[in-house]
Amino acid sequence: MNSLTQVSRPPAPSALSNALVFGWRAVLKFKHVPEQLFDLVMTPIMFTLLFTFVFGGALAGSPGNYLQVFLPGILVQTVMFNSVYSGMGLSTDLGKGLFDRFRSLPIWSLSPFAGLMVGDVLRHLIAGGIILTIGLILGYRPEAGVFGVLGAFAMLLTIGFGTGWIFIVLGLLIRTPMTVMTIGFTFMFPLIFASNIMVDPATMPGWLRAFVNVNPVSLMTSAMRGLMAGTATWDQIGVALIAPTGITLVLAPLTIWLYRRH
Amino acid sequence: MNASVSAVQARGLVKRFGDLRAVDGIDLDVPRGMIFAILGPNGAGKTTLMRMLATLLHPDDGAARVMGHDLTTAPDKVRAEIAMTGQFASLDEDLTGRENLVMLAKLWGFRGAAARDRADLLLATFDLADAATKQVKDYSGGMRRRLDIAASLVVTPGVLFLDEPTTGLDPVARKSVWSMIRQLAGSGVTILLTTQYMDEADQLAARIAVIDHGKKIAEGTPRELKVATGSGFLHVAVADPARLDEAAALLEAKLGGSVQRNPEGGTLAIVAKTPHDANAALGALIDAGIELADFSMGSPSLEEVFFALTGKAKP
Numbered sequence: 001m002n003s004l005t006q007v008s009r010p011p012a013p014s015a016l017s018n019a020l021v022f023g024w025r026a027v028l029k030f031k032h033v034p035e036q037l038f039d040l041v042m043t044p045i046m047f048t049l050l051f052t053f054v055f056g057g058a059l060a061g062s063p064g065n066y067l068q069v070f071l072p073g074i075l076v077q078t079v080m081f082n083s084v085y086s087g088m089g090l091s092t093d094l095g096k097g098l099f100d101r102f103r104s105l106p107i108w109s110l111s112p113f114a115g116l117m118v119g120d121v122l123r124h125l126i127a128g129g130i131i132l133t134i135g136l137i138l139g140y141r142p143e144a145g146v147f148g149v150l151g152a153f154a155m156l157l158t159i160g161f162g163t164g165w166i167f168i169v170l171g172l173l174i175r176t177p178m179t180v181m182t183i184g185f186t187f188m189f190p191l192i193f194a195s196n197i198m199v200d201p202a203t204m205p206g207w208l209r210a211f212v213n214v215n216p217v218s219l220m221t222s223a224m225r226g227l228m229a230g231t232a233t234w235d236q237i238g239v240a241l242i243a244p245t246g247i248t249l250v251l252a253p254l255t256i257w258l259y260r261r262h
Numbered sequence: 263m264n265a266s267v268s269a270v271q272a273r274g275l276v277k278r279f280g281d282l283r284a285v286d287g288i289d290l291d292v293p294r295g296m297i298f299a300i301l302g303p304n305g306a307g308k309t310t311l312m313r314m315l316a317t318l319l320h321p322d323d324g325a326a327r328v329m330g331h332d333l334t335t336a337p338d339k340v341r342a343e344i345a346m347t348g349q350f351a352s353l354d355e356d357l358t359g360r361e362n363l364v365m366l367a368k369l370w371g372f373r374g375a376a377a378r379d380r381a382d383l384l385l386a387t388f389d390l391a392d393a394a395t396k397q398v399k400d401y402s403g404g405m406r407r408r409l410d411i412a413a414s415l416v417v418t419p420g421v422l423f424l425d426e427p428t429t430g431l432d433p434v435a436r437k438s439v440w441s442m443i444r445q446l447a448g449s450g451v452t453i454l455l456t457t458q459y460m461d462e463a464d465q466l467a468a469r470i471a472v473i474d475h476g477k478k479i480a481e482g483t484p485r486e487l488k489v490a491t492g493s494g495f496l497h498v499a500v501a502d503p504a505r506l507d508e509a510a511a512l513l514e515a516k517l518g519g520s521v522q523r524n525p526e527g528g529t530l531a532i533v534a535k536t537p538h539d540a541n542a543a544l545g546a547l548i549d550a551g552i553e554l555a556d557f558s559m560g561s562p563s564l565e566e567v568f569f570a571l572t573g574k575a576k577p
Contacts, residue, residue: 010371
């Protein structure tokens, strides 16, 4: 015990170094929670294949035609659903008292959240990469080429970043991870299904179409399609960014306030 | 920093939750290098008090200094001097024991190999080397608590806060945690622990503050607290539980005062001012034909001290 306690303290690490440690923790989680990785890999594969082959013929004449419209949309849907993990993880950490330890350390107080963001980005890139690969195998062609795809993925990460705050706030407010998921999905499902991701709004009743056309999910999906097809306009990108930006501006300060208040 | 400054010095700390005054004006002075126990029943305000001192809660009133740093104006300096092991193991269950410690070592600024070496030394010291690569969710309660304490020693804190360090542990694990706490104190770390166990405070602490309803109701060495309660205590265990009430009535009649009961053990305890009084009371029990499984005369246990201070049965 004496040799243990006679340790000289290392110099205090930087905020960036703190954040990277939490990022490393997020990566370790992939290793230790393979169920999560399975979920992360299988769900997008399943959704892409099912929707393309089951609905493709009916909705767009052929699976191939449908995929061309659907693929950018399933990317948006997957990233939004995957944002739940951060909130659930946060809720678990708070419930277990782990955040008490972090908060009693002399570290940059927001670094645990930066770590959650690192985990999110990795999840979005993995899921997005898988979906794009399947799409390419099935015949999807992003007409805008590599730069279009890179632009679309930048948009995708922005969407994930914005959605992530919603679940982080839920994670800070709710002590049971499953409830975070249930409440989050209750809001998320109508937003995602009542959008232009799967079905052309032209076939919907007028009242629903009115909602679908202003639904931020539709706006983001249209921008994704535009970016990957090379037809995106600045207006399209601008309106797609309203929701992620707005959410971040409102929920990031709320997150900090909730965290400090705990 | 002046070595004579108390490790923890609190004046009039208050924390309210709505109408409840969870901590209601507590003063505390914990000298450096001491094991100091905060003793009280569930809901007395022990954890709230400790969370304030560990910068996790803002006091509503009062002030405190930890290792000479003000809690509210210099929380970061306080955090650099403390470590806290909460009531529930504050570890990442998905990671291995080693990964948990490496993560914390990195957060304190150890890099690469130094962080891994530090983690390995901690694991070895706390007898966890064999479980280093197991996920924490597969640890037993005792292993978890040891890892949790190890996690508080990544750098040596000036003050170590231990919130109910042995709650929920089996007797063997409990003894091993006690021995670690003693060794730590031996190497110069100030330890402030909360407990609802009388024997734990008695075994470990040099000083005890007894807390109830958010207020400090007594403070002193274990011995002082026992002396303050009264001189001799007569303990008797009645062989036939059905005659417990009868025995209690007899003792009260002979000795005055009131009997403290522990019905599960069939034992009764009461203040006896002199050995002569105790002798007379035992005689009365024998004359009534009440068979005793055990009897003893001694100083009060801390449980009895607590009863005497609060007028309540054991916490």
